Amino acid sequence: MTTSNSSSRSAAAVLPVEQYVAGLARKRMAAGVLFRDSANRVLLVQPSYKPNFEIPGGAVEEDESPWAAAQREVREEIGSDQPLGRLLVVDYVRPQDSRPEGVIFVFDGGLLTDDDVAAMKFAESEILSADFHTLEEARGRVKPLLADRLEVALDAVRLGLTVICEQGRRVA
Template sequence: MSTSVSGSNVLPVEQYVAGLNRKRMAAGVLFRDARGRVLLVEPSYKPNWEIPGGAVDADESPWAAAEREVAEELGWQRPLGRLLVVDYVLPQDSRPEGVVFVFDGGVLDESDVENVTFPDGEILSAGFYTLTEARDRVKPLLADRLEAAVQAAVQGVTVLCEHGRLLG
């Protein structure tokens, strides 16, 4: 049942909200080493490598999702740094449009990664890679997002991207 305000039809709040578009969300964490290389993880369930992170669950904030994914994938309980990237991702590969957040995980040393255990078997290995080496392991979209994230970390800013590419 709609109500009338000044001659126009207004939907009840529940009906209006039910008709709103939904976007998928994901959150990841950029860890770097002193040489500027980025930490990549090798998933057991797909061929391309990733940064630690994953899908944001229902009723979960992107920052909570990023912390949860780091704990699940690497067994680390670490506070997140600031937001580096907000990336609007176009629909692709049967996936709907989405928004990806990348947070700063800070600078690690090699021993942090050498001593990591993979608690649930989702991740097979992890290591530091240059951006050029990363481009050979990750999807092009993530490679572009990684370049934007590293630039944001170095410059101390947060950047907006569309499908991995910096805006402006």
């Protein structure tokens, strides 16, 4: 009898935890990679499905880490299996443009050459082109939030830090 009472109490104790977990907020996650050239210009890709340019990367899928998502997206978008470097930026973003709040991770992709870019194999019908841009040029091609994040990511590379942001602005 003690065993059945014990089992009943265990089942009852699990239910509130499941209810708690079911009620937790859901946040979207995305991961991108900052590639640079020797002049400290950033690599931007031109997607076919939206007007603004991006850094290689995308949404983190279910049961996938941000690190694995960044590696997968780089392989899919530009055909590179180059190992990724350290985490540069973690950016909390508020809900916007019908998207829920989220957390964006930016990893260091290291230095590339023009020859590396010329050898890239773009995802069929997803990426139209890729090229290096100064931060000023990038500001004219990407959304303001990404432009701010790129500036912080370049600082993170220079300072050897991982930077915490809210809306692309450094908070720690």
